[in-house]
Amino acid sequence: MIRCNKCDVEMLTASINTTYPVSLPVMLVNREKGLFATEHKSELLCYVCPECGHIELYAKDPQKLKEDSKKTL
Ligand SMILES: [Zn+2]
Numbered sequence: 001m002i003r004c005n006k007c008d009v010e011m012l013t014a015s016i017n018t019t020y021p022v023s024l025p026v027m028l029v030n031r032e033k034g035l036f037a038t039e040h041k042s043e044l045l046c047y048v049c050p051e052c053g054h055i056e057l058y059a060k061d062p063q064k065l066k067e068d069s070k071k072t073l
Pocket of ligand 1 (some may be wrong): 005006007008028049050051052053054
C-alpha cells in the first residue's frame, strides 16, 4: 500500500494507457545497443492520490529491465 506524501491518504492503483487509435498499456523499454538488440520491457504500475491527483509511477517488473536478466533468470 502506498500513501500520498502530501495528503497521507491511500493511493489508488491505475493504469496508463494510450487512447489513440486503441487503448494500449504503456510499457517501459530498455533497449540494448546493436542491430539485433533485445528489448527489455516492463509494465508500469501507477498510483494516483484520490485527494490531490498526485501520481507515482513504478516499474511492475524492474528486474526485467536489466540487460543481463536472461543470464540470471
Ligand atoms: Zn494527495
